[in-house]
Structures are given as structure tokens and as C-alpha cells.
Amino acid sequence: MAKVASVHILPSTFLVFSLLFSSGFLASEAGEEETHDVFGRTLDPKLMGLKKEKLSHFRFYWHDIVSGKNPSSIEVIHSPVKNSSLLLGFGLTHIYDNRLTMGPDISSKLVGRGQGLFAQAAQDEMALLMAQNFVFLEGKYNGSTITVLGRNPILATVRELPIVGGSGVFRFASGYVQARTYSFDLNTLDATVEYNVYVLHH
Ligand SMILES: *[C@@H]1O[C@H](CO)[C@@H](O)[C@H](O)[C@H]1NC(C)=O
Ligand SMILES: *[C@@H]1O[C@H](CO)[C@@H](O)[C@H](O)[C@H]1NC(C)=O
Secondary structure, eight states: OOHHHHHHOOOOHHHHHHHHHHHHHHHHTTTOOSSSSOOOOOOOOOGGGGOEEEEEEEEEEEEEEEEESSEEEEEEEOOOOOOOTSSSOOOOOOEEEEEEESSSSTTOEEEEEEEEEEEEEOSSSOOOOEEEEEEOOGGGGGOOOOEEEEEOOTHHHHHHEEEEEEGGGGGTTTTEEEEEEEETTTTOOOEEEEEEEEEOOO
């Protein structure tokens, strides 16, 4: 390598190098063996097949089912704090795999799942830390995911949470979601929430 680098770099040599580098890049994208002498470099987004960024909107309903024989949301950490003025105790944590449906009725068309966790992370108000992946099941979005991480003060009319990334068609995703409670059963604690997703992706 050192010997090659010391000779004059002719335009044709440069071309060969570019070809080597781009084929090395393709090899790594294809999961094949690659050379181990480059740690980081700038890439042309076109080489990644990236098209112009676009904005997509999705609307669906998220069903947090706590009650019954087949809950989709389960308490995994119990709160040790007793504060009867709060619905959920400080520290209470759920893991969930909730249905995402087209309409507010849970039996309407399934378009994806919301998989994640929420924890009551405020001591004197209702505000959850939510970390969840939306995995879509529809058409060209099937198998692609959007990751949302944020604060959810569940009693507010509209809550906004940031989109922190995505996979598949949502690679390089950014944006936000708006959550609005559609129904909430105070006895069972089952909830249906309308989500509007505004996502920038390529
Ligand atoms: C219980 O919650 C209320 C607000 O709803 C707050 O004012 C109070 O400090 C809390 N008490 C404890 C012990 O955390
Ligand atoms: C989504 O992908 C899964 C697995 O690849 C497949 O079984 C399923 O039929 C697909 N669904 C739709 C609606 O294309």
C-alpha cells in the first residue's frame, strides 16, 4: 500500500481506487468480507440509494389492554409509593405489545403493533416515560419500524413525543407523534389512544 501511495496518482489510478472503494462499500452492505483498513469515511448518500427526504403521516389507534385473560400490557415493576391522589404510583412500569388498528374499535383492521414500555416517572403528576417501537404490517411498510422515546403526561389532551429513529423504509427517520386519549376505563385501566405520526424519512 505505502509503495502504491508514493507514485503519482493518475486520473486512471484514481478511478480504480474509487471503484475499489465503492465495491468495498457494496460488499459491506451485502454483509460480505471487507478490508479492515478504513474506520470511517464520508459517503455519498446516493451510494446508499437514498432518495429525497419525504414527510409521511399515519393515523391509527393504540390499545393498551390491562384487564382480562389476555392483557397486552402487563405490570412488570410495582410501585412501592402510595399516593392516592395519583392514578399510577411513582415507578410503576409496564411492558406492552399493543395492537395498532385503523379505527378506534380494537377489532378493526390491524395495521401494526406498538411494542415498548412505559414507566410513571413523575412524583407529583401523571407523566410517563415511554420507549416504544411501532412495527408496521401494511403493504410497503410491512416490517419497518419507527422508534418513539419521550414524555407522556397522559391526562393532557394532546401529548407530543419525539421520533428518534426508524428501520426499513423509515431509515434516518425523525419527527414526532401526537397522542390523544380516545377512551380510558377507570375501572379496568384499559385505554385506547389515537396516534398521529409525522415522520420524515427517505
Ligand atoms: C402526591 O401527589 C400530589 C399531587 O397529585 C403531590 O402534591 C404530593 O406531594 C404527592 N405526595 C407524595 C408523598 O409523593
Ligand atoms: C408482512 O410480512 C410478513 C413476514 O414477512 C408476512 O408473513 C405477511 O404476510 C406480510 N403482510 C402483508 C400484509 O403484506
